[in-house]
Structure formats: structure tokens, C-alpha cells
Amino acid sequence: xKSYIWLQTVDGSIQQVEQEIAMFCPMICHEVIQKGMGSxxxxxxxxxxxxxxAMLSLILDYCRFHQVPGRSNKERKSFDEKFIRMDTKRLCExxxxxxxxxxxxxxxxxxxxxxxxxxGKAPEEIREIFHLPDDLTEEEKLEPLKNATDDPRIRLLxxxxxxxxxxxxxxxxxxxxxxxxxxxxxxSVDDLLSFINGDDGDxxxxxxxxxxKKNRRRxxxxxxxxxxxxxxxxxxxxxxxxxxxxxxxxxxxxxxVGATTNLQDVEDDIFPNKNEFDDGDIDDEIxxxxxxxxxxxxxxFARRLNSDWPERMQEILSLGQEKKPVHLSLNGKGS
Amino acid sequence: xxxxRILPEDCLCLIISLTSPADAxxxxxxxxxxxxxxxxxxxWEKFLPSDYRSIISSSLLSLGKxxxxxxxxxxxxxxxxxxMSFQLEKESGKKCYMLGAKAxxxxxxxxxxxxxxxxxxxxxxxxxxxxxxxxxxxxVWWIEVKGKIETRNLSPNTNYVIYxxxxxxxxxxxxxxHRTVGLHVNDDRVAPWELRRVLIDxxxxxxxxxxxxxxxxxxxxxxxxxxxxxxxxxxEFSLRETETSNFHNRGIIIEGIELRxxxx
Numbered sequence: 101x102k103s104y105i106w107l108q109t110v111d112g113s114i115q116q117v118e119q120e121i122a123m124f125c126p127m128i129c130h131e132v133i134q135k136g137m138g139s140x141x142x143x144x145x146x147x148x149x150x151x152x153x154a155m156l157s158l159i160l161d162y163c164r165f166h167q168v169p170g171r172s173n174k175e176r177k178s179f180d181e182k183f184i185r186m187d188t189k190r191l192c193e194x195x196x197x198x199x200x201x202x203x204x205x206x207x208x209x210x211x212x213x214x215x216x217x218x219x220g221k222a223p224e225e226i227r228e229i230f231h232l233p234d235d236l237t238e239e240e241k242l243e244p245l246k247n248a249t250d251d252p253r254i255r256l257l258x259x260x261x262x263x264x265x266x267x268x269x270x271x272x273x274x275x276x277x278x279x280x281x282x283x284x285x286x287x288s289v290d291d292l293l294s295f296i297n298g299d300d301g302d303x304x305x306x307x308x309x310x311x312x313k314k315n316r317r318r319x320x321x322x323x324x325x326x327x328x329x330x331x332x333x334x335x336x337x338x339x340x341x342x343x344x345x346x347x348x349x350x351x352x353x354x355x356x357v358g359a360t361t362n363l364q365d366v367e368d369d370i371f372p373n374k375n376e377f378d379d380g381d382i383d384d385e386i387x388x389x390x391x392x393x394x395x396x397x398x399x400x401f402a403r404r405l406n407s408d409w410p411e412r413m414q415e416i417l418s419l420g421q422e423k424k425p426v427h428l429s430l431n432g433k434g435s
Numbered sequence: 436x437x438x439x440r441i442l443p444e445d446c447l448c449l450i451i452s453l454t455s456p457a458d459a460x461x462x463x464x465x466x467x468x469x470x471x472x473x474x475x476x477x478x479w480e481k482f483l484p485s486d487y488r489s490i491i492s493s494s495l496l497s498l499g500k501x502x503x504x505x506x507x508x509x510x511x512x513x514x515x516x517x518x519m520s521f522q523l524e525k526e527s528g529k530k531c532y533m534l535g536a537k538a539x540x541x542x543x544x545x546x547x548x549x550x551x552x553x554x555x556x557x558x559x560x561x562x563x564x565x566x567x568x569x570x571x572x573x574x575v576w577w578i579e580v581k582g583k584i585e586t587r588n589l590s591p592n593t594n595y596v597i598y599x600x601x602x603x604x605x606x607x608x609x610x611x612x613h614r615t616v617g618l619h620v621n622d623d624r625v626a627p628w629e630l631r632r633v634l635i636d637x638x639x640x641x642x643x644x645x646x647x648x649x650x651x652x653x654x655x656x657x658x659x660x661x662x663x664x665x666x667x668x669x670x671e672f673s674l675r676e677t678e679t680s681n682f683h684n685r686g687i688i689i690e691g692i693e694l695r696x697x698x699x
Contacts, residue, residue, distance in 0.1 A: 192438050196442050207446065211449045215450050215454045218454050219454050219458050223462070223464040226461070226465045227466065230437065232437055232469060233466055235467050236464070236467060240467075241464065
């Protein structure tokens with residue numbers, strides 16, 4: 101004499117399912133045992149809203165197969181492989197439904213399938229597959245990578261980002277010539293960077309006072325040269341925060357920069373003019389061969405920044421190693 | 436229909452944690468909602484080795500797990516009294532070790548009783564920024580360099596490649612160019628002796644196994660080892676001269692032997 105459990109899906113329809121199959125789901129099990137539900141049509145267990153009739157049917161297929169104790173691992177694996185062959189949207193809905201029923205083995209199975217779909221894909225491909233909006237602002241895409249590690253490559257990349265951010269801001273500021281407004285904006289960029297780079301108030305204070313001294317020294321030089329040259333000198337500094345502080349100072353002195361800045365200039369900034377200023381802040385912790393390698397990588401990065409965007413940046417950083425050539429293609433596949 | 440509307444956050448966390456650190460970084464560039472999942476501790480804790488808390492200093496434990504991960508990748512930690520370094524391989528999160536010269540056992544034969552001590556310190560420019568001492572093999576007739584590591588210290592289910600990290604003192608050291616060295620990797624479960632004979636001469640075209648590391652050192656592949664469960668076993672690796680000659684050896688500097696996961 102088979103016993104049945106009554107289940108009600110969110111659309112109101114009710115069905116009965118063999119007990120051993122339904123009880124394979126922990127949530128249903130709980131409802132039956134703890135609350136005594138499901139024994140008749142009137143006391144049908146209300147399933148969570150993620151479980152529509154289509155999902156329920158899939159889940160019951162899964163349970164029907166796996167609840168049979170005698171099956172070998174090979175059989176189960178084979179069933180699973182065929183079972184998850186469905187489109188991505190269904191996989192997502194199924195994951196959600198299985199999760200709401202606390203059916204962990206099925207959640208793991210579908211999650212692995214979705215993970216395989218994500219693996220190796222570029223961000224815009226992931227966006228396309230999962231219908232996600234491209235809602236990170238340009239600022240956020242250029243957010244300095246957290247440099248808890250003081251990796252010189254990250255420092256240089258952060259400098260590139262800072263430069264690009266500066267450009268964006270300057271383009272906006274073509275409208276406002278007020279230096280005061282610039283000041284306000286600079287502060288928030290500095291704060292953001294210093295927070296992210298983990299500096300405390302004291303060190304920042306010391307650095308800005310140092311840079312103020314340098315700026316007074318260089319004031320004449322700055323007035324006669326272009327903005328880029330000045331920032332070039334400033335950007336030899338050994339850490340990203342330093343450089344931004346100093347660039348911030350520079351901005352106060354100079355008039356708004358023209359909109360012709362482009363990443364070609366950024367490239368120039370990264371290859372500093374060592375002859376001009378010989379202070380202790382120069383990057384002497386990076387040895388020359390490594391520095392060359394970094395410079396080459398950054399040059400590559402800068403070139404690619406012009407074509408495809410910060411996703412490449414994150415990608416390159418997360419994939420690129422010195423020992424292995426970095427393969428990039430414009431169609432968005434990683435190496 | 437957006438995935439982030441269909442799936443609850445902990446499911447998304449699980450999915451991303453089943454990918455790789457590189458994929459998680461790329462996912463952070465997709466959208467706002469995806470970023471907050473891709474950067475969360477639940478994901479990055481899965482990429483860290485299970486015993487990471489006992490490895491890093493306690494001051495780092497206050498950082499977000501993504502930061503801890505990258506810190507462990509880019510900052511080698513010195514262990515075993517400063518003779519070995521440990522870090523994570525950044526794409527996979529697997530453990531990498533380098534046994535410094537002091538962690539290796541070296542046997543050498545000298546022609547006469549004058550024994551120049553093989554260790555040199557890094558006061559000389561361009562030497563190891565990892566270890567305080569490297570081995571400067573100088574004036575020996577025959578040398579064998581050996582190292583070993585317990586396999587339980589390695590990441591499980593990982594194919595490791597073992598490299599000898601060295602540099603030749605200058606282009607003109609002829610001795611190694613004309614004699615081969617045997618490089619082999621052996622674990623103490625019965626495994627065939629895989630002796631790879633190599634001419635340590637990076638300037639020749641057939642330098643198949645030799646590469647420039649980019650940090651001033653070269654590396655030669657000694658062999659590979661698949662670590663499955665990493666239960667109690669020891670992996671040994673050695674370099675040994677297989678020919679004798681009338682010339683003595685001079686001019687190879689060894690930083691150490693590195694084990695790292697194989698690139699795919």
C-alpha cells in the first residue's frame with residue numbers, strides 16, 4: 101500500500117507524490133515529520149515560490165532516480181550528466197528551487213554546471229549569458245586594485261587608473277574653471293585611495309607636506325612645462341598613494357588641463373625621467389630587470405586600455421605571469 | 436531575467452567558489468551585484484588552503500579573505516628557520532615552496548683539501564631577495580644537490596613541477612656546458628628512477644627545460660610529480676653530475692629548488 105504526500109505549488113495546483121520520493125527533499129521531510137502536513141489534499145504542503153510545476157517535475161525526476169538505494173556510483177554519475185543538460189536559465193531556476201527545498205546534492209550538481217559555464221569567460225560574455233546589466237560606473241571599473249601586498253605591478257596599474265580617473269575628471273571640469281571645485285573632488289579621490297591602500301592619517305599627512313615642499317621647488321618648472329611633464333616627474337614616486345597625493349597638489353597649481361590627454365601620455369609617465377630629480381623616493385626596490393619587465397607589461401596594458409577596457413586589466417592581473425606570455429585577443433577570450 | 440534575481444546570494448557564492456581565483460576576479464568586473472558576490476569572504480575562503488590560518492601571521496587575519504589570498508600569493512613567507520619559502524600560486528591557490536640552498540643537502544668532492552665554503556650572502560647585488568644565502572658552487576669536482584619535502588605539505592590533487600633555480604656566474608663558465616647533469620624526482624613509493632640528463636647551458640638552442648624566470652634567475656625543470664592525497668610520503672629530488680672530468684666546477688649559483696603547480 102503506497103503512501104502519498106500532497107504538495108501544492110505556488111500557482112495553486114496540487115499533486116500527490118509517492119512518499120519515498122518526496123521525502124528525499126529535506127524541506128518536505130521536515131514538513132511531514134515536524135508539522136504532520138501533506139497527508140491529504142486539504143493539508144497539502146505549500147512549496148516555496150521558487151518551485152513551480154516545471155521545476156517540481158525536474159526535482160522529482162531527480163529524487164525518483166537517486167532515492168533508489170541500489171544504484172552504483174557510475175550509474176548515478178551518468179544520470180546526473182544527462183540530467184543537467186538544459187539551458188542556463190533553467191539551470192538557475194533549478195538551483196534556486198533545489199536550494200529552497202534544501203536538496204543539497206542537486207544544488208551542488210547544478211552549481212557545478214553553472215560554474216563550468218562561467219569558467220574562462222570574459223566579463224561581457226558572462227553579462228550576455230546571464231542577462232546582467234553593465235552597471236559598474238567607469239569609476240568603479242577603474243577602482244584601484246587593493247594593494248595589500250605592495251606588488252610593484254599593482255602599484256603601477258593603480259597609477260594608470262589614477263591617471264585615467266584624473267582625465268575623466270578633467271574632461272568634466274572643462275565646464276568649471278574654479279580651482280576650488282577641483283580641490284573638493286581631489287580630496288575624495290585621495291581619501292578613497294588612501295582608505296583602500298590602508299594608509300593611516302599620519303603617513304598621509306607626512307607625504308602631503310613633503311609634496312608641498314617639492315611643489316614649491318618645482319613651481320617655476322611647472323609653469324613653463326606642460327601638465328604631463330610635471331605629472332611625469334611626480335609619478336616616479338614609489339607608491340601609488342604618494343603619486344596621487346602629489347598629482348592632487350599639482351592640480352591645484354596648474355590651470356585645467358586640456359582634453360587632449362590620452363593614454364599615450366600615460367605611457368610616457370611610466371617611463372620616468374630619472375635624471376631630473378634624485379630623491380630617495382625613486383623606486384629603487386625594484387631591480388632593473390624586473391622593472392623592465394614591469395614597464396613592458398604596463399606598456400602593453402596601456403595600449404590595451406585604449407582598445408578594450410578594465411576587464412582586460414583585471415584579467416591580465418589575475419592571469420598574467422612573468423614566466424608565461426600573456427595572450428590577449430580582442431574578442432574577449434582570456435589566455 | 437537576471438541571474439542575480441533568480442538565485443539567492445549564497446547559491447551564487449557557491450557557484451563562483453567552484454570556479455577559480457582568476458574567474459572570480461573577472462566576475463567582479465561584470466556588474467554591481469556580481470561584484471559584491473565575487474569579492475565576498477565566502478568565496479575567497481574557499482580558494483585559500485584549508486590550513487591558511489596557521490600559516491600567515493595573525494595580523495593578516497583581520498583583512499578580507501581576498502586580500503589575504505593575494506597577500507599569500509605575492510609575499511613569500513619564510514618557514515623552517517628561513518630556509519624555505521612558501522606562497523600560493525595565484526591562479527589556482529595551490530601551495531608553492533622553494534627550498535633555499537640551506538634546506539638542500541649538498542655533497543661535493545674536492546680535489547684538494549682547500550675547501551672554499553659554498554655559501555655566499557646576498558651582499559652581492561642581484562642575488563636572492565628571498566633567502567639570505569645562496570649556494571655558490573665553486574671549485575668542486577663533483578656535486579650532488581638533494582632536497583626533499585613531505586608530500587602532506589603539498590596541495591592535494593595537484594601536478595607539481597620541480598625546478599632548480601640557478602644562475603651561471605657568467606657566460607664563459609664552460610664547465611657545465613660540456614657535462615650533463617642528471618636531474619631526478621623520486622617519491623618513496625616505488626617509482627622508477629626518472630633520470631633526466633640535461634646540459635645546463637641556457638645559451639644553446641636545445642635548452643628545452645631551461646627558462647629565464649624574469650627575476651634574474653634561471654630555472655631548469657627537474658621533473659614532475661602528481662600529488663594525489665598527499666598522505667605520508669616524502670618526495671626527493673636531486674641534481675647530480677653524471678660524468679667526471681678533469682675540469683672543476685665553477686660558477687653556478689643555486690638559489691634553491693622550487694615546487695609549483697603545473698601551468699595548464
